[in-house]
Amino acid sequence: MEAKTDTGIVLMNLGSPDSTAVPDVQRYLNEFLMDKRVIDYPYLLRWLLVTRIIVPRRAPNSAAAYRSIWWEEGSPLMVLTQQLQKAVQHDLQLPVEIAMRYGNPSPAVAYDKLLQQNPQLKEVILLPLYPHYAMSSYETAVEYAKELHKKKRYPFKLTIIPPYYNEPDYINAVAESMRPYLQQDYDHVLFSYHGVPVRHIRKGDITGGHCLQVEDCCHVPSKAHGFCYRHQVYNTSELVAARLGLPAEKWSVSFQSRLGREEWLQPYTAERLEQLPKEGKKKLLVVCPAFVSDCLETLEEIAVEGKHSFISNGGDSFTMIPCLNVHPLWVQAVVKWCEQSVTTS
Structure with missing residues (x-):
């Protein structure tokens, strides 16, 4: 497709700790489990459960688990999302950024990067990398992205690609x-x-x-x-x-x-x-x-x-069997959905 300079793409995944160090894993787990759409208990109960019981017990074991699968380049999820970003951007000829629901980079970082590339940005297409709708995955990612978009009063329209479980x-x-x-x-x-x-x-x-x-x-x-x-x-x-x-x-x-x-x-x-x-x-x-x-x-x-x-x-x-990662047919699907969202919005 011919590039539209007023449009950008954000691919949004779950997220990962910044490193396998216990404090980084603890910080990540706190953010993840304090999400009211993940553990939907009243705030005080959730805070006590997460910060006083779950995270202190889980963080060391989770850090060890992350170390066992960590790649030289970093977190597998982060590396694979970056690879998908590059593949999609190559085929789509539009600026593509990545964001995470938990950890770094946040949707605001992705929005800011797109705006820096093009101050006249009119629309951002958000593709949550969750095929299925769940309160604790797709919904929380979308609501978080929308919340930051509204809070910072970004000048561009935010268009969200719906779940694609049966596409x-x-x-x-x-x-x-x-x-x-x-x-x-x-x-x-x-x-x-x-x-x-x-x-x-x-x-x-x-x-x-x-x-x-x-x-x-x-x-x-x-x-x-x-x-x-x-x-x-x-x-x-x-x-x-x-x-x-x-x-x-x-x-x-x-x-x-x-x-x-x-x-x-x-x-x-x-x-x-x-x-x-x-x-x-x-x-x-x-x-x-x-x-x-x-x-x-x-x-x-x-x-x-x-x-x-x-x-x-x-x-x-x-x-x-490995996940879709950067399988050519998956890259083609992402490119196609982004193109359709741009041309029909």
Whole structure:
């Protein structure tokens, strides 16, 4: 497309600690877990829980986990997001910046950079790098970006690309990134998604009476689906499986990264990794479509901890399929959506 000098792009990801030092990890965890859309308890209770219990206990272990997957260039998530930025900017011929929901750089830094490049900036296209809508991921990223845009009274319009969990280009990119791994001998494909509390699903139900209340609610048409993480991840899995021709008995869905003792979406990935070998599914492929960039949750929680659990419980082979990262079809999809947002806005 012909470059529009009055338009800029921001790719917004989750974020990462600045380093693997415990104070940096502690600072990052505090910001992340104090988010009212992540732990949606009253402020005082959240503050006591996060700053006095969770973070002091988790920070040293999390720092060690980050050290185990940290690259020479820095945080894998940060490096991969920067690589995506360069690839998109090359194909799109528009200024592209990155922002993080937690840690650095913030959306304000990205906005300022775009304005420095072009003081006549009229519009910024924001693409949250979250395929599915969840209060604790897509929603909090968007609301944070909008809040900073309004607070600092930026002169440009902010246009936000909606969740793309069922967009054909995203489905195609996920499927084709998986296809080479399906050439090997395998028993089962596990689609592992980041979990959320069941409470969040009910809270996000705009109808007030559908999610987890109607039988087979994810497959009964409802306006709630536009904001329902559970429906959207199952929809993604079904579309990808159909595109790849996976038989129903050869794949399943689970949820990882549970925090605390309350009920989260089930089945839990950790439990399924223990059970699958006992069910005769000893050669496993795992894919994590909720993450478009490899990060701690994929490289350490799945590829290291998950593999160890699966093999220890009788599994023979375990392969984690990389996230989309900078897969050519994913780059093409991002470029296409940004072009469409520019031309139709």
